[in-house]
Amino acid sequence: MRIETAVSREEFAAAYLSAVGKSDAAKGDGRLTSDRFVGMAYGIYEKLIEGSKKANLTAILSPDGVAQRHILDSLIPYLFLEKRGIVKDGVRIADVGCGAGFPTLPIAAFAASCGVALSVTAIDSTAKKIRFLTETAGSLGISGIDAVSGRAEELARPGGGFREKYGLTVARAVAPLPVVLELTAPFVKTGGYVTAYKGREDEEESAASIAGKLGLTGPEKIAYTLPSGDARTFFIYEKAAPTPARYPRPYAKIVSNK
Ligand code: SAH
Numbered sequence: 001m002r003i004e005t006a007v008s009r010e011e012f013a014a015a016y017l018s019a020v021g022k023s024d025a026a027k028g029d030g031r032l033t034s035d036r037f038v039g040m041a042y043g044i045y046e047k048l049i050e051g052s053k054k055a056n057l058t059a060i061l062s063p064d065g066v067a068q069r070h071i072l073d074s075l076i077p078y079l080f081l082e083k084r085g086i087v088k089d090g091v092r093i094a095d096v097g098c099g100a101g102f103p104t105l106p107i108a109a110f111a112a113s114c115g116v117a118l119s120v121t122a123i124d125s126t127a128k129k130i131r132f133l134t135e136t137a138g139s140l141g142i143s144g145i146d147a148v149s150g151r152a153e154e155l156a157r158p159g160g161g162f163r164e165k166y167g168l169t170v171a172r173a174v175a176p177l178p179v180v181l182e183l184t185a186p187f188v189k190t191g192g193y194v195t196a197y198k199g200r201e202d203e204e205e206s207a208a209s210i211a212g213k214l215g216l217t218g219p220e221k222i223a224y225t226l227p228s229g230d231a232r233t234f235f236i237y238e239k240a241a242p243t244p245a246r247y248p249r250p251y252a253k254i255v256s257n258k
Contacts, residue, residue, distance in 0.1 A: 006049040007063050009042045016041055016067035022227035023075045031114050032075065040109040041065060041071050048100065051132045057100040068226050074172070076224050077111055077234040085238075086168060086193050087111075091118045093188045094166045096152045098122035101133040103197070107170070109142050114120040115149030122147045122161070153248040156186035164189050164242065172197035173257075177207040177235065182254045184245060185214040185228030186243045193238055200231040210257070215241035 006012075020026045020033055027119040031037065045066045051057050060069050081087040095104040104122040110120050122145060124127060124130050137145040148155065148162075155162040169184040169192075180196045187192050194216055211218070218237040225231050249252060 003053060004049050004061050006046045008096060009039070010208065012045050012063045013038050014066070015063040015251070016071065019064065019072055019227050020110075021066045021111055023072055023076070025079065025224050026072055029079065033112070034113060036220075037110060037113040040140060040142065041067070041106070044071065044101075044105050044109065044136065047132075047136040047140070051100070051136070055128045055155060057129065057132060058102075063204065068091045068116065069230070070102050070104050070114070073197070073226060074106035074191045076232075077195065078103065078107050078110065080234065081168070081193075081195070081224050081236075084233065084236075087116070087118060089117050091167045092165065093118060093120045094162070094169045095120055096169055096184045096187070098124050098133065098147070098170045099126075099173075100129050101136060103170055104133065104145060104147075105136065105142065108137070108145050109140070112142060112144065112187055117144070117252065119144045119146065121166070123150060123152055123162075125149070125151045151251070152183040152187075153251050156183070156248055158245050162187055167192040168236070169194050170197065171195070171204055173199075177203035178210045179254055181207055181211055181214055181216060182238065182248045184242070185211075185216055185239060187239075190215070190239050190242055195207060195237070196235045198233045202205045211237060213244070214247055215239055215243050244255055 098104045102121050106119050127149040130147045131145045163186050166187045169187050171180045174180050185194050207241040211253040217240045221236040
């Protein structure tokens, strides 16, 4: 738990707008700096500060940290997916291991602020994070979010109710890439996309064998840098074939890969 006080909207907006202006991938996109979206970004920041008094939600709580490492980092890959036509009206997204709501909250808020109707099912095994996300989405009036508490490998198995229902999965900072792919690919329909937000590390080779078994092709890799200098890689796999029913395996098997 952390006791911090939220800065004013003006102070947060200054940190956020400065971060957008220093980001090659984000600057110049007026939708990111609209009053409506800046207001929503501030709302997310305020709720994180408030929620962190009651529960451990995230280590990043400074205005600049939230602006760069939660809001912008969630949205830069979204802008790319939009350009590629992968996110558009009506797409169903699953955010696996959403934590306190990243990338779910920025994505759903941004889409709503630009009139794009998408839906996000946000999944996490920690119930208090799911409660926080549900409350935050409700009180900020961010529509299209359905938050589910549970383990991905259980929800995604055949008969679990969520399998092969989504056009896109996102997962940020959840696990090593091979584990992320097995936890997420079963949620996606054939022809959809499985993506992962990662740090600088290049894990593509270690994931190649399991990606093929799960029915995935790719990846396409998008490299970007946050204004702080932090390097990120966003992986995009396409689901070319249905995932065999034996995946996802129980978590211990996914991790040991035996
Ligand atoms: N995506 C968020 C949270 C990252 S922390 C962010 O970027 O801020 C990783 C989260 O994944 C944790 O909240 C953890 O509870 C969740 N998680 C890890 N393995 C999971 C699994 N098998 N099923 C559901 N949630 C999982």
